[in-house]
Amino acid sequence: MFRKLHEPVETVTIYVEGRPVAAEPGESVAAVLLRQAVVWSRPTPVKGSKRAPYCMIGVCFDCLAQVDGIGSVQTCMTPVEEGMKVERQQRQRCLPS
Amino acid sequence: MHPEIIVIGAGTVGAAIAYGLARRQCRVLVLDGDDRDHRAARANFGLVWLQGKGQNMPAYQQLSRRSVDMWSDFAAELTDLAKLDLHYEQNGGLAFCLGEDAFEKRRSDLQRLHNQLGGAEADWRMLDRAELTRLLPKVRLGPDVAGASFGQRDGHANPLQLLAALHAGILRLGGDLRRNVAVRQIVPGEAGFTVAFGNETVCAPRVLIAAGLGSQALAQQVGLEIPLRPQRGQILVTERVEPFLPLPTSGLRQTREGTVMIGATHEETGFDSSATAVAAADLSRRTLRIVPGLAEAKLVRQWAGLRIMTPDGCPVYAQSQTHPGAFAALCHSGVTLAALHSTVLADAILAGQLPDTLDIFHQGRFDVPKAA
Numbered sequence: 001m002f003r004k005l006h007e008p009v010e011t012v013t014i015y016v017e018g019r020p021v022a023a024e025p026g027e028s029v030a031a032v033l034l035r036q037a038v039v040w041s042r043p044t045p046v047k048g049s050k051r052a053p054y055c056m057i058g059v060c061f062d063c064l065a066q067v068d069g070i071g072s073v074q075t076c077m078t079p080v081e082e083g084m085k086v087e088r089q090q091r092q093r094c095l096p097s
Numbered sequence: 098m099h100p101e102i103i104v105i106g107a108g109t110v111g112a113a114i115a116y117g118l119a120r121r122q123c124r125v126l127v128l129d130g131d132d133r134d135h136r137a138a139r140a141n142f143g144l145v146w147l148q149g150k151g152q153n154m155p156a157y158q159q160l161s162r163r164s165v166d167m168w169s170d171f172a173a174e175l176t177d178l179a180k181l182d183l184h185y186e187q188n189g190g191l192a193f194c195l196g197e198d199a200f201e202k203r204r205s206d207l208q209r210l211h212n213q214l215g216g217a218e219a220d221w222r223m224l225d226r227a228e229l230t231r232l233l234p235k236v237r238l239g240p241d242v243a244g245a246s247f248g249q250r251d252g253h254a255n256p257l258q259l260l261a262a263l264h265a266g267i268l269r270l271g272g273d274l275r276r277n278v279a280v281r282q283i284v285p286g287e288a289g290f291t292v293a294f295g296n297e298t299v300c301a302p303r304v305l306i307a308a309g310l311g312s313q314a315l316a317q318q319v320g321l322e323i324p325l326r327p328q329r330g331q332i333l334v335t336e337r338v339e340p341f342l343p344l345p346t347s348g349l350r351q352t353r354e355g356t357v358m359i360g361a362t363h364e365e366t367g368f369d370s371s372a373t374a375v376a377a378a379d380l381s382r383r384t385l386r387i388v389p390g391l392a393e394a395k396l397v398r399q400w401a402g403l404r405i406m407t408p409d410g411c412p413v414y415a416q417s418q419t420h421p422g423a424f425a426a427l428c429h430s431g432v433t434l435a436a437l438h439s440t441v442l443a444d445a446i447l448a449g450q451l452p453d454t455l456d457i458f459h460q461g462r463f464d465v466p467k468a469a
Contacts, residue, residue, distance in 0.1 A: 045337035046354045061397075072336055072395050092355045094339040095390040 002034045014084040029075035029086055030056060030063040041065045041075065042089040065089050100126035100273070102303040102446070103292050105280050105315060108138035109256065109431030110438060111307030112263035116175070117443025119270035126301065127267060127274045128294060134279065135310050135327070135370060138431060140402020141256035142332060142360045143352075144345055145433050146190060148221050148248030152206060155213045156457045157411045161430065164437035165250045171436035172254070178269055179262035183254045184353045190251025191229075192347040193242055193387050200243040207246055221248045235341040239386045245346070253345035255352065256432050263435075280308070283318045285420045290319070305446060306425040309405045310368075320419035323427060323460045327368055327403035330361040331376040333384075334398035335391070342388075349384060357394060359384050372401045404429040407463070414442065414458045416451055424451075425460075 008024035023032045030053035033041050040050040042064050053063035058077045066087040067073040104115040107129035115127045147165045151158030172185040194200035204223050211219055225244045267274050282293040289302035306312045316323045337355030351357050362376045377399055385392055407413050412428030424446055445451045
């Protein structure tokens with residue numbers, strides 16, 4: 001859907017649903033998600049309609065995803081880190097029991 | 098429209114009574130206040146609750162019991178009319194006890210209330226930690242939880258859906274509901290009561306004051322002295338999580354859509370309705386002692402509301418002696434009592450006389466002369 005306007009000088013690798021993806025240091029996880037073939041990041045908890053990163057400034061909460069095992073992370077506010085694992089979040093989160 | 102009664106206040110209390118009046122073919126005009134008025138109905142936690150109520154006035158427990166027993170029929174009828182789901186469930190409710198001392202105190206408090214009421218079989222019991230664990234298989238309880246009291250008649254509902262349904266019900270039954278019309282004045286006269294708001298006046302033979310914390314000044318104009326004070330309650334709300342809590346508890350409930358509501362504080366801070374970080378910390382700390390796993394859930398909202406408190410915390414239902422036809426209904430349990438308000442109280446107001454069973458809720462009980 002989106003593509004980067006420049007070739008990054010250096011890259012890190014993050015894993016989106018287990019698949020390695022190149023990312024530029026300093027960019028947000030949401031920016032990486034927007035470059036994927038499947039662009040949505042989560043279904044809404046009640047009606048299950050799909051949501052993708054939207055405001056990119058921490059306001060709309062549509063970009064929530066699971067990052068390194070922690071649910072409902074605002075990916076637009078989260079810079080990429082080497083080896084980061086990002087999963088699409090399913091409906092309602094389950095609390096650890 | 099020439100209303101037979103003007104209801105001042107379209108919160109849960111005023112709307113429930115007005116809905117009941119409209120159902121009885123009474124021409125009712127409901128006047129709702131300004132957006133900036135204090136609105137307890139929109140800050141409510143959503144319990145339809147019985148256990149423990151009326152520790153200082155057993156009649157309040159009996160009143161709540163009557164309403165709780167009518168809630169299911171009330172909800173079914175209102176849902177059918179308004180086409181809005183109230184999310185009402187009555188599968189019992191819990192009050193967690195942190196520590197053995199709290200557990201024993203809860204038991205003795207409920208036992209004392211039960212003894213005062215006399216006779217009837219208890220509709221509550223104490224659950225020890227093992228029983229509680231079996232009842233809540235998806236909850237990992239914190240180590241301090243000694244048990245809980247279980248009230249079999251307790252339940253919960255979505256208070257905003259309830260309010261919206263009552264408003265829709267009033268309109269569907271031919272009642273009139275006007276918003277943003279804060280009442281300035283009630284003038285008693287030969288032909289009834291003239292109620293003034295904005296640049297308008299409306300007259301009706303009867304008037305009901307159910308304007309929450311705004312009621313005191315209005316009630317004085319028809320000869321009713323009702324002492325009231327605001328009490329702040331703050332609530333925290335989490336993101337939606339998978340259902341884990343099958344029953345509402347006194348300070349924690351999970352809505353049908355997965356949201357966890359955490360409440361509530363009891364603060365004597367006057368008319369200050371701000372939400373505070375101190376309350377958020379206190380509520381979080383207590384809740385994590387009960388369900389440590391909630392530490393993973395994100396908080397998405399916090400709000401404060403002002404309860405409508407009488408000196409003893411119990412409702413006031415009264416008709417003015419100097420100006421018959423003027424009634425007042427005030428309480429902080431508008432959700433629990435909604436079923437009763439829409440039936441028993443609506444009937445009484447139509448009949449022009451409150452029944453003897455409600456005598457104890459007259460505000461005259463506060464007129465104790467200050468002894469010399």
